[in-house]
Amino acid sequence: MASTNDLKNGLVLNLDGQLWSVVNFQHVKPGKGGAFVRTTLKNVLSGKVVDKTFNAGVKVDTANVDRREMTYLYNDGTDYVFMDPDTYDQVGVAASVVGDAADYMLENSQVVVARHDDNPLYVELPASVELDIQHTDPGVQGDRSTGGTKPATLETGAEIQVPLFLNTGDKVKVDPRDGRYLGRVSTK
Structure with missing residues (x-):
């Protein structure tokens, strides 16, 4: 149990049997009446975001x-298997829990697995991941004036939009939260 005065970003609350993460909070003391705390909460399992006010x-x-922090090992067909690098324990996480993170995970990559009562809640990737472009069409000479983009398939199978100057085999930096291209990685 904690007081609403102890709230901070990232704290996970158990409200009505569901887990909610504090995204944002603001302590408000109006001139008239009692103080209250206005929060933005995100459901850990579904991702639903709600605003809630507490006295x-x-x-x-x-x-x-x-x-x-765990190492992603492999997908056994039904579960994604992660290993704790300290204890070497292996944990199977269902594909529904991994979600879109699977599109940007390579074997032996480091991820954060959040668990509550030994049940996996979600898998969190780093802010950016580096992946090779498996396939993309070459950019056409006349298309460069607008700085357009083209689709590219990454080595994990995910498809993102990249600038026209990139080619198959280039390594790119991608934001796994929204699949946005962040830049080309130098191979030197």
């Missing part, structure tokens, strides 16, 4: 979420 000083139930 100041009210007790809220916090959840103990274990965020552990």
